[in-house]
Amino acid sequence: MEHIALFEERVSLTPRDLRKEITDINSVLLEKLSSRLENKCSSHGFVVQDTLRLLSRSMGYIEKGRFTGDVVFHLQAEGKVLNPPAGTVLSATVIRKNKMGMYVSYQDAINIILPRDLHIGNEEFESVEIGQTVEVEIQKSRFQVNDPYILSVGLFRSIVSGVAAATEEEAAVPEEEAAVPEEEKEAVTDAAAAASAEEEEEVAPAAAPAAVAPAAVTAPANPNVIEFYSKKPEFKELSNFYAAPFSLD
DSSP: OEEEEEEEEEEEEOHHHHTSOOSOHHHHHHHHHHHHHTTSBOSSSEEOTTOOEEEEEOOOEEOOSSOOOOEEEEEEEEEEEEOOOTTOEEEEEEEEEETTEEEEEETTTEEEEEEGGGSTTOHHHHHOOTTOEEEEEEEEEEOOTTOSSEEEEEEEEEEEEOOOOOOHHHHHSOTTTTSOOHHHHTTSOHHHHHHHHHHHHHHHHHHSOOOOOTTOOOOOOOTTOOOOOTTSSTTGGGSTTOOOOOOOO
16 A cells, blocks of 8 residues: 655746745755655555655756746655555544544545445444544545645454544534535445435425324234344345446456
8 A cells, every 4th residue: 555656757946936045956856855745645555644755857057938046956856655545454544523424534545434334333443433433444545746645445344442532522522513524425335325315305294294194003013024134234235226246257
């Protein structure tokens, strides 16, 4: 998951930069490169803070055509990058938990959604509290250049340790307000999204008051009928919303 990546970048020193006292041009160039690349996503993955190292640079030349007065350098540098492939198992801290599932963070570099609909019947998953460290398996990840973190969808494996005491502000936040941001919900798998839609359809009618006949009689269960639902452990594989992964070719 963590590897060394090579970067080839074009860095300019502006007249404002050149007005300062410069004792080491390489340090100035590395500082500007670090502010551009570190602690965010590049084309290689998330660049870890304070890991860039300058390998080589060109001679500086004055930028032509634009008359900016900038001195341009071409740099080669290397740095540590995080980019988890599918199947990676790591330990992350739970930062949110609500009716949609859990939202965990690994070193503030990889944020992972654990949909509740993919863990139905898992009592250990339900017992997890905010602040605990859990072991998760990455299923799919996505990021774009300059994103502040990699967004992944994963599966819960086990509780590792610890429960952090919630602050008063965290305790006062309603469950609805602690929901995962809209752009992050899109990363949830199609199966999880479909199951969530089914849950909303079920809950919505129940929220409205309905008159119930006092003498209502329930028909006896038919032993020849198999009842199934995506949120019940027994026969849930018969539901249209059952998450059934498959491989093509």
